Amino acid sequence: MYEDGRFKPDPQCYSPIIDSLCKERRIDEHASLVSGKKHLNLVEEMFLRGVKPDLVTYNSLINSLCHSVQWKEATRLCNRMLDEGIAPDVVTFNTVIDALCKERRTKEALSVLELMSHRGMRLGIVTYNSLIYGMCLTDQWDETTRLFDEMVGQGVLPDIITLRILLDALFQGRMPEEAHKVLETRVKYGMELSKITCSMLIDGYCFCGKMDKAKKVIDLMVIKHHVPDIASCYKALVNGYMQAKRIGEALRLVEEMIEQGVTPDVETLKALRGLRPKRHVVSAE
Template sequence: MGFKNLLCSYEFMASLLVQVGMLREADGLLFDLEGEEISLDNHEIFSYLIEGYVNMKELERSVFVYDFMRGHGMISLRLCYHVLVDLLVRIQRTELAFRISVDMLDFCGKLNCANAKTLENLVILICGNGKILEARNIVKKVLPFNPEVSSFVFDEIAFAYCEKKDFNDLLSFFVEVKRVQSVVATNRVINSLCSSYNVKMAGFFMQELENIGFKLDEVTYGILIGWSCREGNMKNSMNYLSLMLSEGLVPRIYTYNTLISGLFKVVLLEHARHILNEMMDRGTPPDISTFRVLIAGYCRSRRFDLVKSLIHEMDNGGLLNFRQWRIHFPGRLPFWDLTL
């Protein structure tokens, strides 16, 4: 009676109980000691206890033990952080996952691949909940130790900012971390900027991204050209076309079609034909949609002589297939018959 074991004896007993899966018994021993004001500051035992609870899907108990550790100034093992955050992400307990992930980043330094992947999934989850500030804070903490953060993470942050239409904050984030999202995500941002504001705002955004290494592709230019045409600013659209060609990029056919349609809207009929010649010279043959745009434009301008010429071009190019038309649309005249 009254005999007290050494601390190392308690540590040995608790460790053995955890190893054989008797978590409740180990848990009871550790907290009974706390009640007797015997502090067992062995972070490994507590970490393994948390890991055991996580494996048994006893989330609340694992978080309770974790908070007890933190309250006593103990730092968990890296694996403990990983399994706990991973579970919280999988069951979408976002706030808890974020809180513990911040501790992991503060105390673990460089992350391994598994840790980094878990945090990437957390960032995606946080962005989906609209908590962009928390997501970008995690990324900023990760980058100094793990610069190879997946571009998918930056895409999700960009998409979240797009939803909020907070383009200034998005730009400041990418300038700060000197990283940009993928071309696909950037094109979505540019299109959203044009839709919400104007091409001028989108152009400014693009210049800032180019300063930190982003390269425009033919789709990016196509978006800027398309919205410039919609705004009736054909000078701007032709400037973007010139820049695009100077960089060796080949416009998509829908970009050419948009340009032709835009020229008709401002009654520049002769330039529309120049665009047609330009696209053929650069190896982009016009398709049925191109000729539809041209015929519609010439009809509105009452230039039926040019309409007739275009239809002959279509016939010579094999784009007029009366037999296929009759099969798919029996009893109906093709649009070129109606035009003439």
């Protein structure tokens, strides 16, 4: 409280307001909330009022600046934070790495990763997911594999986000064998294959024309009693068979769907209409 009895704001007062505005990317409005002077920098305004920004405040501002690609300002704030004796935490580093990777600046992201390691920070799934995404985005497959192996070796198991990033990228790059290795790693460490993972695998294998592998995944889903949830997977597989000109297998799969209690939708039935092989009649001479 000030000497005249007025309330003195502290970092805990500023932080939730700053965080809310940063999430809305309204950086230019920060200063106006404090004093109505839109051209004042918020951090400077806080110092003028005798309030030192805390780590939460800095993290919110750095996050917003990084994702607004205002690297110069973000760097300035990082340096100001260090000058004030406030050490960056995992959230700070993850924020910078994520933003750099999304901008395809993977070399700089790896430099930040190295800095984290030097500071003895344990790398978590958020850090690895950001880096793997950046490597996939820039087609650095060797680095992607290295990071994935390092992650698992450190005891950080891939989550659904990791799988989605990797499987989407590998299948789009038509590398189904690499995608299968990711799957094997998950199974090796006793991680359950979810319905979402199975769906991604089926879509990916169909996209690459690996129909036999796609069928094995759907058989696995049936064994694990995921039947009520696999109508879309059956549909993807039927479409894949038709694109591969394997009409007989597409028709047999529809029969299997019905046996499993999965009703083909109108679109699937319409696509199959007229595709049933015709019988050849041998005329007597």
